[in-house]
Amino acid sequence: MINRLQSLARRPPQVLLFEGGNEEARLELARYWACVNLCASAERPCLACVTCRSILQDQCVEIRALDGRISSKDDEDNPGFFRTFNAENARDLKHWLGNFPKLRYHLVYITGIAASRPEAPNALLKILEEPSPSALFVLLVPQREQILPTLVSRSLTLTLPYVQRDEALSEDVDDLLKRFAAFLIGREDFLGIISPKSFLNLQLARDFLLGCQNSLVHTLAGEPKTPLEDCLKNLSVQALSQAILWTQEACEMLRNDLSPVSPLRVLEAYAMRLYLLGRS
Numbered sequence: 001m002i003n004r005l006q007s008l009a010r011r012p013p014q015v016l017l018f019e020g021g022n023e024e025a026r027l028e029l030a031r032y033w034a035c036v037n038l039c040a041s042a043e044r045p046c047l048a049c050v051t052c053r054s055i056l057q058d059q060c061v062e063i064r065a066l067d068g069r070i071s072s073k074d075d076e077d078n079p080g081f082f083r084t085f086n087a088e089n090a091r092d093l094k095h096w097l098g099n100f101p102k103l104r105y106h107l108v109y110i111t112g113i114a115a116s117r118p119e120a121p122n123a124l125l126k127i128l129e130e131p132s133p134s135a136l137f138v139l140l141v142p143q144r145e146q147i148l149p150t151l152v153s154r155s156l157t158l159t160l161p162y163v164q165r166d167e168a169l170s171e172d173v174d175d176l177l178k179r180f181a182a183f184l185i186g187r188e189d190f191l192g193i194i195s196p197k198s199f200l201n202l203q204l205a206r207d208f209l210l211g212c213q214n215s216l217v218h219t220l221a222g223e224p225k226t227p228l229e230d231c232l233k234n235l236s237v238q239a240l241s242q243a244i245l246w247t248q249e250a251c252e253m254l255r256n257d258l259s260p261v262s263p264l265r266v267l268e269a270y271a272m273r274l275y276l277l278g279r280s
């Protein structure tokens with residue numbers, strides 16, 4: 001990933017989208033990308049000069065950061081490096097980008113896009129439609145499906161491996177993962193739990209699979225912590241690798257909103273495969 005960013009910096013894309021990984025990993029890459037583009041050393045990035053250090057400490061004046069999860073009130077009461085991502089701040093951004101950058105580029109990180117009001121991403125789209133050669137945008141999202149397709153199509157997307165546990169996993173997903181673990185040892189009717197029409201939506205199905213993927217990778221790394229990981233640790237390395245492939249396949253089927261297969265069918269087939277794998 002680091003090599004890729006260095007080669008991209010020769011002709012940086014207007015918008016880079018980081019998905020996957022976890023929140024901290026995405027932000028780390030955004031900072032690295034900023035260093036590659038703004039560092040003035042011959043060997044970019046040096047990660048040691050004044051500019052690089054200011055970037056790594058989120059204090060660089062040539063970077064603006066917006067987060068749709070911050071409320072306007074919090075933003076006013078206690079402004080931090082990340083300001084709220086709303087239409088007003090997006091318009092301010094446009095004004096700021098009109099100034100000549102003091103370093104090579106202006107950089108903008110945007111996160112929490114799915115939690116913002118729809119006016120904000122629309123205002124952002126307007127800015128992107130009139131590109132400024134000195135402005136580089138970095139969008140940070142768990143999965144590209146969570147934001148407007150028009151934003152994705154304007155971006156170069158880089159996917160981080162889904163390795164570490166994402167803090168964003170909701171209680172619903174954690175609960176479902178626990179029940180799935182109980183199902184794998186024959187103690188719970190997982191298929192019965194997910195089958196009511198109102199229960200499973202696309203997002204929950206995707207997050208569940210993401211949780212399974214994380215658990216499989218953790219187990220493979222030999223550090224089981226959750227009930228599901230505890231149950232998966234009895235599988236051979238070969239079986240775990242097979243399960244990871246099946247998980248990726250299932251994720252792939254749910255990547256597209258227009259998938260002909262319903263989330264329920266995908267999870268049913270997936271659950272049965274893992275159940276039988278544990279018994280073979």
Ligand SMILES: [Zn+2]
Pocket residue numbers: 039040041045046047048049050051052053
């Ligand atoms: Zn530097």
